Amino acid sequence: xxxxxxxxDETTAAAGTGADTAAxxxxxxxDPAHTTLGFVARHAMVTNVKGSFQEFxxxxxxxxxxxxxxxxxxxxxxxxITTGSPDRDGHLKSADFFKIDEFPTMTFRSTEAExxxxxxxxxxxxxxxxxxxxxVTIDLEFNGVAKDPFGNERVGFEGKAEIKRSxxxxxxxxxxxxxxxxVSDKIKLNFDISAIKNA
Numbered sequence: 001x002x003x004x005x006x007x008x009d010e011t012t013a014a015a016g017t018g019a020d021t022a023a024x025x026x027x028x029x030x031d032p033a034h035t036t037l038g039f040v041a042r043h044a045m046v047t048n049v050k051g052s053f054q055e056f057x058x059x060x061x062x063x064x065x066x067x068x069x070x071x072x073x074x075x076x077x078x079x080x081i082t083t084g085s086p087d088r089d090g091h092l093k094s095a096d097f098f099k100i101d102e103f104p105t106m107t108f109r110s111t112e113a114e115x116x117x118x119x120x121x122x123x124x125x126x127x128x129x130x131x132x133x134x135x136v137t138i139d140l141e142f143n144g145v146a147k148d149p150f151g152n153e154r155v156g157f158e159g160k161a162e163i164k165r166s167x168x169x170x171x172x173x174x175x176x177x178x179x180x181x182x183v184s185d186k187i188k189l190n191f192d193i194s195a196i197k198n199a
Contacts, residue, residue: 022064028195030058036192042184055080067115074108096172103130129168152196159191
């Protein structure tokens with residue numbers, strides 16, 4: 001079955017796909033209203049700061065018979081970054097971090113997809129930040145497929161990845177008197193994706 005089907009999943013059965021993974025094949029548009037693109041950074045070595053992006057566009061192509069042919073594309077508006085603190089958000093948008101006047105968009109373009117068995121999936125692609133493009137690998141879990149009350153066929157995925165922001169030239173930091181730095185280099189990425197099948 002791989003990632004594209006759950007024999008015992010009630011949501012999948014209710015959508016009428018059952019074991020027919022080929023039925024999922026097609027093009028999908030990511031629904032920003034029901035999708036979260038989040039991140040977590042360590043602050044002052046003692047706590048986590050969580051944030052997300054509020055404006056983005058993305059597409060998926062799923063191949064139920066040959067998952068390796070599946071693709072993903074994402075464009076994120078950097079001005080939409082939010083962490084719950086206007087001052088911190090303003091700093092992140094500045095030349096110290098994301099330089100949004102010069103680089104208004106962060107992009108992801110998949111280059112490889114792999115079904116790992118069960119509901120697990122892995123997608124690798126090119127992530128571009130500040131004009132720097134580097135590969136990133138995202139582990140995904142397929143959450144199922146369902147038809148919503150408006151007749152839209154939806155698929156859902158949860159994903160996670162870890163990157164070092166310095167790999168993309170995001171290097172600003174400040175030393176702490178007690179040792180260490182203000183902002184961690186390691187950033188955890190979290191995704192909760194809902195996508196609608198195109199008519």
